[in-house]
Amino acid sequence: xxxxxxxxxVENLALSRGGRALFANIGFTLGAGGLLLLRGxxxxxxxxxxxxxxxxxxxxxxxxxxxxxxxPKLHIVGxxxxxxxxxxxxENLSFWRAVNGPSGVSPEAALDIVGLGAxxxxxxxxxxxxxxxxLALARLLVxxxxxxxxxxxxxxxDAAGDALIARLxxxxxxxxxxxxxxxxxDIPGATETLMLGTPK
Amino acid sequence: MSAFLTILGRDLRLAGRTGGDALxxxxxxxxxxxIMPFAIGPDRVLLQQLAPGIIWLAAFLSMLLGLDxxxxxxxxxxxxxxxxxxxxxxxxIVFAKLVAHWLLTALPLLIASPLLAxxxxxxxxxxxxxxxxxxIGTPALTAFxxxxxxxxxxxxxxxxxxxxxxxxxxxxxxIFGAASVGAPEGSSAAILFLAAISLVSVAFxxxxxxxxxxxxxx
Numbered sequence: 001x002x003x004x005x006x007x008x009x010v011e012n013l014a015l016s017r018g019g020r021a022l023f024a025n026i027g028f029t030l031g032a033g034g035l036l037l038l039r040g041x042x043x044x045x046x047x048x049x050x051x052x053x054x055x056x057x058x059x060x061x062x063x064x065x066x067x068x069x070x071x072p073k074l075h076i077v078g079x080x081x082x083x084x085x086x087x088x089x090x091e092n093l094s095f096w097r098a099v100n101g102p103s104g105v106s107p108e109a110a111l112d113i114v115g116l117g118a119x120x121x122x123x124x125x126x127x128x129x130x131x132x133x134x135l136a137l138a139r140l141l142v143x144x145x146x147x148x149x150x151x152x153x154x155x156x157x158d159a160a161g162d163a164l165i166a167r168l169x170x171x172x173x174x175x176x177x178x179x180x181x182x183x184x185x186d187i188p189g190a191t192e193t194l195m196l197g198t199p200k
Numbered sequence: 201m202s203a204f205l206t207i208l209g210r211d212l213r214l215a216g217r218t219g220g221d222a223l224x225x226x227x228x229x230x231x232x233x234x235i236m237p238f239a240i241g242p243d244r245v246l247l248q249q250l251a252p253g254i255i256w257l258a259a260f261l262s263m264l265l266g267l268d269x270x271x272x273x274x275x276x277x278x279x280x281x282x283x284x285x286x287x288x289x290x291x292x293i294v295f296a297k298l299v300a301h302w303l304l305t306a307l308p309l310l311i312a313s314p315l316l317a318x319x320x321x322x323x324x325x326x327x328x329x330x331x332x333x334x335x336i337g338t339p340a341l342t343a344f345x346x347x348x349x350x351x352x353x354x355x356x357x358x359x360x361x362x363x364x365x366x367x368x369x370x371x372x373x374x375i376f377g378a379a380s381v382g383a384p385e386g387s388s389a390a391i392l393f394l395a396a397i398s399l400v401s402v403a404f405x406x407x408x409x410x411x412x413x414x415x416x417x418x
Contacts, residue, residue: 055284056281057418078281079278080277080281081277082278085277086218087217095206096282099203099207100286101203139282
């Protein structure tokens with residue numbers, strides 16, 4: 001069952017929120033280079049599943065096995081951006097770079113990659129929703145972590161932003177990482193799709 | 201260590217940019233102390249006797265006022281979720297925020313305390329002992345406050361609950377803080393006990409608060 005290079009195995013995972021069963025019997029294996037798309041209608045539990053994988057919510061039943069290390073080294077991008085509005089874009093990135101450990105990418109380079117290079121000195125509070133999302137994605141670049149959990153990464157992004165996400169994910173997968181994304185859009189390169197049902 | 205200092209520095213920098221908060225607390229501190237003579241009456245001797253206690257109460261109340269800011273902003277913009285997977289343990293992050301919070305809420309009160317001492321016609325030696333007691337005792341107040349803020353951060357309207365939660369915990373700090381000011385010359389038991397409370401609570405607080413944050417997000 002377990003692949004030799006598996007990063008994550010999930011078996012029989014069940015979760016309920018507020019006394020209501022969200023999902024049960026979720027199981028998948030994700031190897032290096034794997035992209036798992038979580039799909040399903042609003043309220044199906046996509047975000048909750050991501051939070052469970054991140055260790056924030058406690059699963060009701062089942063097993064989550066991060067083969068490589070415990071706790072796993074992962075990035076999570078949620079609905080809230082984690083961006084401090086009173087810090088400049090570059091300061092926001094420098095902060096996370098200092099806290100989580102630097103990768104080879106400097107904050108300036110990361111801003112260039114997500115298309116915000118020209119306004120690195122601006123307070124993040126002036127950004128639009130889409131630009132804030134891009135800044136949140138730039139955080140993934142300044143610290144190198146193999147696993148990304150993305151919650152609707154393309155929400156509020158334009159067409160170029162969608163392409164940016166596809167490119168970032170492809171880069172991550174090519175370097176031996178793994179990505180789990182909850183999305184309503186199509187992200188190319190998906191190795192597996194998990195359909196979460198309608199809430200009962 | 202550098203990650204720790206980064207978080208500490210970020211909190212200070214954010215407070216500096218947002219501005220006003222520290223000043224508001226200081227104003228509240230001075231005003232809460234300054235209205236006491238109106239309530240008690242202009243009896244100079246009585247005021248002098250009560251002044252250390254008044255300063256302690258004013259400091260305590262203004263520190264309660266600032267509690268909700270400790271984790272609220274980080275919770276609202278999602279930073280707290282990211283801290284769960286940061287490069288250093290949540291306990292260390294909480295400790296960094298505790299230190300920053302003390303620098304932002306307690307230290308300004310210490311600096312402003314001479315003003316209140318003048319308004320309450322305190323003698324300089326008494327003020328000195330009160331300030332020393334505040335310096336030693338306020339870390340404990342901040343530590344208890346951090347736990348209270350961590351417990352209530354997941355409640356949308358928890359702003360008023362944290363002070364109510366930590367008020368009973370803080371009574372020993374007030375008792376020994378006030379006792380150390382009024383203690384007879386050469387007696388250091390109360391101030392030592394105050395220091396012990398501060399050290400123990402600051403040492404335990406990061407673990408308790410981090411646990412509260414973890415449980416609270418479920």
